[in-house]
Amino acid sequence: MRVAIVGATGAVGHELMQVLEQSQQRGSLKIDELQLYASPRSAGKTLPFGGQDLTVQVTPEGPIDADIVLASAGGSVSLALAHQWASEGAIVIDNSSAFRYDADVPLVVPEVNGPEALKHKGIIANPNCTTAIAVVAVAPIHRKYGVKRMIVSTYQATSGAGQKGMDELLTETHKVLHGQQASHQEFVHPIPFNVIPHIDAFQDNGYTKEEMKVAWETHKILGDDSIKVSCTAVRIPTLRTHSEAITLELEHPATPDEIRELLGSAPGVEVRDNPGGKLYPMPLTASGKYDVEVGRIRQSLVFDGGIDLFVAGDQLLKGAALNAVQIAEYLQEHGAIKQKAGV
């Protein structure tokens, strides 16, 4: 398979290369060629892949000659160029929010709605990180018990704002520890030892776009607009892995044991739920992990037969790079990649 990464030098680009390498190593994807693209500023850099040093090129403003384009260079770049990249047959798996709500563009979490990927018209959207992590745990519950209401509060890591977000947390925390004032550039306010309930732009209804994405994208991925979803999205001073407290009202009552058993066999989920053993989802243990950790499973105190749970998922992986590569793997497994002549 011939793969291209657009945005290769960013935090997600870095993870994409690692996840691709791991996919190749376990015999899932066979990467015949990897093209790396980034902004002119980063062009010329070399990045190691499969024992070779690959040179980063400037993102093309035309078709990309590859089977799969993994795009993670931001919404405006994708909006302007993704259709051109795809114009000669490449399938673009786009990590931005540019196309997620287009009726023509499948929004895919392979464990949840993989078959949707096969309906693409050149572009497949990778969901918002918070949503991708939540639905891996919520989808099996919805299928079996019917989710009526879903209330989410997030604990989002600085790498949600890319490598620069992590760098800012580290640099500014260092300053604070040495008695200096923290400044800020990537975040709206200083992030060290702070909590910022503001991610992405505010909408007219008082919710941020990040919060609305969780509602919009949960509806689209689960294929059910009737679920009432709300979210409070909060940036906290962690490096990677988004955590989420989720309260679910269910159509059919469920017990915590039933949910534990259900999620125990759910793909992409690691049930980590042993309070006595001090086991529950945390960034410390979920970071770098493919599976989303799910724990603190307990009976809701506000909805009869409802369920509360806590999830932690590495948003650079399941929330971004891993999910994108899993979409590529899904397409390959289902014979949906017509590899070009000459490869």
Place this chain on the structure above:
Amino acid sequence: MRVAIVGATGAVGHELMQVLEQSQQRGSLKIDELQLYASPRSAGKTLPFGGQDLTVQVTPEGPIDADIVLASAGGSVSLALAHQWASEGAIVIDNSSAFRYDADVPLVVPEVNGPEALKHKGIIANPNCTTAIAVVAVAPIHRKYGVKRMIVSTYQATSGAGQKGMDELLTETHKVLHGQQASHQEFVHPIPFNVIPHIDAFQDNGYTKEEMKVAWETHKILGDDSIKVSCTAVRIPTLRTHSEAITLELEHPATPDEIRELLGSAPGVEVRDNPGGKLYPMPLTASGKYDVEVGRIRQSLVFDGGIDLFVAGDQLLKGAALNAVQIAEYLQEHGAIKQKAGV
């Protein structure tokens, strides 16, 4: 007034002395004498108050000869000794959870249920920090619109575990920034750049005691057991101020504007809710502040006519020291402190 502080050398003790000094400066409480008590380990230390250096004495195992005892030395110390401290007429305002659920002991947030304080039998309980901060915002809403369901997710600072909690965050973060592994003692897991959904002991129902306290104490303070309350309590790497995402289902529908207006005149509340101006509650701005910041007020997406909001309150102040001193002020204002002869 003759005041004693038990636990004077802890984080809350430190705040108590500052808040008392400020109360005296603005002419509210007149402190004729301040006695400082702590464990034998800390006895003999001197702490400055009102221009004098006061010597810390060993916590007595008998009556304390004062009008008000502000106790913040942990539940087991209070449980063992508070009745003795109060046995000769001192009123004990206890910051621990030892007596909060006793029918005989009022649990008081002065802005919300001040008159309860007057019914004391020697001991008045100061609520759990998370609850105190939440009810300041929720009580006025409950009075006017009737809260049916209340779903809380917390972002709790390390100072909830006292000075040692803050010290551990700072020390261990410093280690991580210098490439070393973080260890832990005050918290169940390393706290730097981590999130720990485990505060206080797990109960049989899968909730932590911290989470249940929010339900139990909200019921007692609001005098209404019919409200359905749930909480997910999460420790995050901040120094002080607990933040909380709160979703409210209401008996009578309210609009965000109505709630903003209502809370704009509520005692103990600072409405900080201007997304365009990047104004919302944050530890960065709420720390050191008496009022609880309330913002992100918006119409619920899951409950018709319901309300979502975000609060941030300095839990060493409103969640502990300030509330305790405000109870003393309330008692004084209502002539409920019979100052002893000779003072």
